Amino acid sequence: MPDNLAQDYLDTRAQSVALCESLCIEDYGLQAADFASPPKWHLAHTTWFFETFLLKLFLQGYAAPEPLYEVLFNSYYNGIGEQFPRPQRGLLSRPTVDEVLDYRKRVDDAMLALLDVSGHPDRPDIEARVVLGIEHERQHQELFFTDLKYSLGVNPLLPTYVEGTCPGRSTEPPLIWHDFAGGLVETGFVGQGFCFDNELPRHRTYVEPFELASRLVTNSEFAAFIADDGYRRAELWLADGWAEVQAREWQAPLYWLDRDGESLEYTLHGLQARQPHQPVCHISGYEADAYARWADARLPTEQEWELVAADHLPAAGGMDDGLYHPRPADDGDGVQQLYDACWQWTQSAYSPYPGYRPSPGAIGEYNGKFMSNQLVLRGGSCVSKADQLRPSYRNFFYPQDRWQFSGLRLAR
Numbered sequence: 257m258p259d260n261l262a263q264d265y266l267d268t269r270a271q272s273v274a275l276c277e278s279l280c281i282e283d284y285g286l287q288a289a290d291f292a293s294p295p296k297w298h299l300a301h302t303t304w305f306f307e308t309f310l311l312k313l314f315l316q317g318y319a320a321p322e323p324l325y326e327v328l329f330n331s332y333y334n335g336i337g338e339q340f341p342r343p344q345r346g347l348l349s350r351p352t353v354d355e356v357l358d359y360r361k362r363v364d365d366a367m368l369a370l371l372d373v374s375g376h377p378d379r380p381d382i383e384a385r386v387v388l389g390i391e392h393e394r395q396h397q398e399l400f401f402t403d404l405k406y407s408l409g410v411n412p413l414l415p416t417y418v419e420g421t422c423p424g425r426s427t428e429p430p431l432i433w434h435d436f437a438g439g440l441v442e443t444g445f446v447g448q449g450f451c452f453d454n455e456l457p458r459h460r461t462y463v464e465p466f467e468l469a470s471r472l473v474t475n476s477e478f479a480a481f482i483a484d485d486g487y488r489r490a491e492l493w494l495a496d497g498w499a500e501v502q503a504r505e506w507q508a509p510l511y512w513l514d515r516d517g518e519s520l521e522y523t524l525h526g527l528q529a530r531q532p533h534q535p536v537c538h539i540s541g542y543e544a545d546a547y548a549r550w551a552d553a554r555l556p557t558e559q560e561w562e563l564v565a566a567d568h569l570p571a572a573g574g575m576d577d578g579l580y581h582p583r584p585a586d587d588g589d590g591v592q593q594l595y596d597a598c599w600q601w602t603q604s605a606y607s608p609y610p611g612y613r614p615s616p617g618a619i620g621e622y623n624g625k626f627m628s629n630q631l632v633l634r635g636g637s638c639v640s641k642a643d644q645l646r647p648s649y650r651n652f653f654y655p656q657d658r659w660q661f662s663g664l665r666l667a668r
Contacts (some may be wrong), residue, residue: 258397259388262371268390269364272299272397273357276434278418279404279537284353285347286407292659294407297345298400300356302393303363304329308336309385311363311416314378315370320353321362335618337489385619386452392642393593394623401524401580401639406659409511409522416526422581424531429585429592432470433668438463444560445607454623455648456555457611461559468556468564469523469666471592472600473547475521476532478539481547482508493548495536497542500656510658533584535597535663541631541655544601544664550639556667558604558650560633565647571596574642582638582661592662595645606630606652630654637661 276284276295293301304325311318326360328341340348350361367386376382384495408415446460460587479587487507490498500506511522512530519530540545548554573596606628614624615639630652634643639661653660 262368262478264369264390265366265371265386266392272302272393272400273360275397277579281353281571283360283404283408283608285346285349286404286442288410289405289659290343291360291657292403292406293399293532294346294348295404296353296356296552298396300325300329300351300358300387301331302415303356303360304602305392306367306386307363308333309389309527310370310382310465311366314376314382318366320354321359323573325351325359325416327417330625333618334506337343337622345399357644360644367504369489375667379399382485388619388622391450391644393458397641398637398639401575402660405511405580407524414522414527416581417524417580420437420525420579422523422525422528422531423519423579423583425533425584428474428476429471429587430589432589434470434564434591435461435467436465436560438465438560438658439571441559441563443562443648445646451648452623452644452650453615454471454608454612454627454650457609458609463479463557463563466556466560467668468560468591469553470589471599472535472582472663472665474584475530475536477551478509478536478547479519481550486549486550488548489550492546494542494545497540497546497655500540500542506543509536509543509595519553535593536581537582537598537663538658539601539662540658540662541601541662542652543658544662545603545655547664550668553666553668555601555603558602558632558634560667561600561602561665562647563632564641565594565634568594568647570594570636570642570645572642574636574638574640577638577643578640582663591637593637593665595640595642597635597638598661599651600635600665601626601655601662604632606632608652633660633662 276455279295285294287294327338328340330336346403403416440460441463442458443461445455446458486492487501515521520527545555615622633651633653
């Protein structure tokens with residue numbers, strides 16, 4: 257068994273439950289949009305993952321506590337079978353929260369029994385799938401924050417998830433351009449440890465010389481774009497982006513509010529004064545692209561971003577800091593905020609690397625089937641699990657998505 261695999265499993269499972277301790281019982285079923293899932297569903301689905309891809313296959317005598325959970329908590333795995341409609345997850349008042357927690361305990365007990373079978377003939381596959389399940393649950397911990405923030409944010413009361421103050425600073429850190437020679441570079445995961453299949457295989461790409469900004473774009477800088485009629489000037493927008501602006505009547509990033517002359521921002525720590533020097537957050541890929549064009553710059557490619565990030569270790573913290581909002585940059589002149597503030601939109605389409613092959617069977621649906629019509633984001637955010645972040649990690653969302661902790665870094 258890999259070192260501490262059982263303990264990593266238990267720690268991850270316990271953290272998912274601990275993140276819910278600040279919730280009221282009514283919060284567990286919140287689902288304010290089709291793309292968001294309720295906290296209770298996240299707790300159940302991550303449990304379903306271990307049950308479906310490990311216990312049912314490898315633990316002799318295992319019996320599911322409720323066979324219909326296979327349908328209720330299947331996210332998108334067509335190879336497993338039918339799925340309960342995603343937009344209706346918030347309608348599942350049953351099973352209750354207590355029943356879901358009991359489901360988690362039963363699966364956890366069975367998983368520990370499976371891990372205790374040291375001579376299992378499928379031991380290597382079991383260990384690999386446990387690691388994948390842990391990484392999968394950590395991704396859902398991040399989704400817990402993004403989904404919960406969206407669902408709480410539509411409430412006029414603007415509830416607080418947990419008390420806290422979003423840090424600011426009195427001055428704007430200077431934006432410095434860093435030169436990179438480019439050339440024939442290698443992209444993709446390298447080294448020991450875990451990676452998702454979409455980070456492989458490592459391959460070569462030619463990158464032209466470029467410049468990358470030292471930090472993320474701030475609220476004050478994005479406010480200047482708005483003041484210059486950025487949301488009203490069609491020439492700044494991609495055609496699909498301009499259509500989104502018109503249809504959704506976007507006028508500012510998600511969660512910005514102006515009330516009685518005060519500039520405010522909704523956060524998981526409640527409604528707070530908008531800090532001008534914090535990174536702008538919760539913007540779509542279209543907004544990021546429009547701002548970059550307005551600033552006479554562009555979004556980086558994912559290869560450019562990874563080339564720079566390869567020389568920087570991921571910052572510790574993320575969700576474990578207990579501050580669920582991006583911090584402002586420091587005064588240093590190096591490349592900052594690669595991992596610890598907002599996911600950064602790139603201009604790169606989410607597509608397979610040369611030679612990519614998904615895993616066989618239903619588990620191969622994890623990443624590969626989504627390689628269409630989405631953009632790659634890189635780095636990490638204040639609600640990411642820091643242990644997951646690395647230079648090669650590829651996140652992906654549709655360019656109109658704004659509920660993730662997504663910001664932008666300029667390139668040229």
